[in-house]
Amino acid sequence: xxxTAVLYCRDPLDGRRTDAHFAGEARHLRATGGxxxxxxxxxxxxxxxxxAVSRIPEGTGALxxxxxxxxxxxxxxxxxxxxxxxxxxxxxxxxxxxAHELPGWYAxxxxxxxxxxxxxxxxxxxxxxxxLSALAARLPSGAAIVKDYVKSRKHEWAxxxxxxxxxxxxxxxxxxxxxxxLQGDDLAGGVVLRAFEDFVTPDAGPAEIRVWWLDGTPRLVxxxxxxxxxxxxxxDLGPLRPAVEALDxxxxxxxxxxxxxxxxxxxxxxxxxxxxxxxxxxPAALVSLLTEAQxxxxxxxxxxxxx
Numbered sequence: 001x002x003x004t005a006v007l008y009c010r011d012p013l014d015g016r017r018t019d020a021h022f023a024g025e026a027r028h029l030r031a032t033g034g035x036x037x038x039x040x041x042x043x044x045x046x047x048x049x050x051x052a053v054s055r056i057p058e059g060t061g062a063l064x065x066x067x068x069x070x071x072x073x074x075x076x077x078x079x080x081x082x083x084x085x086x087x088x089x090x091x092x093x094x095x096x097x098x099a100h101e102l103p104g105w106y107a108x109x110x111x112x113x114x115x116x117x118x119x120x121x122x123x124x125x126x127x128x129x130x131x132l133s134a135l136a137a138r139l140p141s142g143a144a145i146v147k148d149y150v151k152s153r154k155h156e157w158a159x160x161x162x163x164x165x166x167x168x169x170x171x172x173x174x175x176x177x178x179x180x181x182l183q184g185d186d187l188a189g190g191v192v193l194r195a196f197e198d199f200v201t202p203d204a205g206p207a208e209i210r211v212w213w214l215d216g217t218p219r220l221v222x223x224x225x226x227x228x229x230x231x232x233x234x235x236d237l238g239p240l241r242p243a244v245e246a247l248d249x250x251x252x253x254x255x256x257x258x259x260x261x262x263x264x265x266x267x268x269x270x271x272x273x274x275x276x277x278x279x280x281x282x283p284a285a286l287v288s289l290l291t292e293a294q295x296x297x298x299x300x301x302x303x304x305x306x307x
Contacts, residue, residue: 003035004291005060007089009067010038015055022066028287035060039078041068049081059086064251064290065273069150071188072097090293091250091273099249099271101149102192108247109254112240113266114197115139118149120190126177127191129169135193136166143196146179149189153182166193197265199257205233211254212272214289216245223278224255231280235264250293 008026011017018026018036026036037056044052056063063082070078076093089096098104106116117138119127127135136144144163145152153160160179166172176191201207206227212220218241221234240254251272256264277286 002061003033004029004064005035005037005062006064006066006287006290007037007039007056009041010055012042015040019067025066025283025287028284029291032287032291034287034291037063039065039067041070044070044074044078047074047077049077052078053081053085053087056082056085056087061087062090063087064090064293066286066290067274069100069274072100075100091271095249096271096273099247099252099269100274101189102147102269103149103189105247105269109243109266109269112243115195116192118190118192121180121187123183123185123187124180126173126180129173132172132176132191133169135191136172139166139193139195141167144193145196146176147192147194148179148183148187149192151183151188153179156182162196163193198260199265199267200260202258205229205231208255208257208267209235210275210278211237211240211256212275212286212289213244213252213254214272214293215250216241218244219289220281220285222281225276225278227278240266251289 006026006029008022009019011019015038017023018038029036037060039056040052040054043049072093075089075096079089079093082088102116103118106113117135119131119135121127142165144166145161146163147153147161160175160182163172163175180187180191199207206223206229208224208227209232210222210224211218212222218237221232223229223232235256244252244254247269249271253270253272253275254266255268255270257267259265277283
C-alpha cells in the first residue's frame, strides 16, 4: 500500500514545524506511517511558488493538502510547482475551484441551497448601484446576504452581510460596499447575493453541521467550527448524495443549517482540504479518511461507505 503523504502549512515562526492549527492531524498521520510535508503558505500567497515548495522532496508523488485556504489561481500555481518536483496534488486545480467557489458548485446544489446570483469583481471594486440592483432583481424580493465566491462576513452581520430588503438600492449598495471594503485584497472572485432564509438552532445540537464526503460518500459529520456545541446527530443525507456525486470532486464538505420549516439546507460547499474542523472533532478520524483514500483517480471511486 502506498504511503499517504499530506502537505501541511508550516509554522510561520519555525519553518521546520507544522502550523500549530494542524499539528494534531500531522501527529496522527505520522503515527499511522504517513508522511507530513511542509508548505510555506505565506510564500505561496506572495507568488513565490518555488520557495513555497522548497521543502518537498523530489519524486514525492501524490499529495493531499490540509491547510489554510488557497485562492484558486494560487492553487493552480502550487500544483504546477509540485509537478516540476515530481509531485502533484490529489485534488486537481479544476476540481478544487469547483468545490471551493460558489459558481462552481451552485448549479449542482441549486435545489438544496438559497437562490443566488453573482457578479465577477476585483478586490476593492464595488459594483455601481444600477449593476447591484440588476443583480438583486435576479433573486426573490426581500432580504439577502452578501458574500464573495468563498466567504461571507457573518460576524459583521448588520454592517457587511445582511441586506434587509434588496429593493432598497441605498441599503443594498451600503452593505455591499462595506463588505467589499472589509474583504480588501482577500475578496475572492466577485460579489454574491444569496436569498435570505430563516434558519433556526435545533433544540439539541449545533446551529450548523459540517458533513465530510469522500468519493461521493458521507464519512464524517461534525459541528461547524463556529458552533459552541460540538455534539452532532447525523441527519438523513440521502437527498444530498446525488448532488455530491454529480459534483464529481473527491473530498468535499457541505455545511448544513436547519430552516424554520424543518428542512436541512446547504449553506456552503467547500473543498475538504481547506475545511476547518470543530475543536471537539477527532483529527484522527479525518486522517484515517485520507489514509484510506490514498492517491486514487480523480473521478469518483467506490460508492460504499458507512451510511
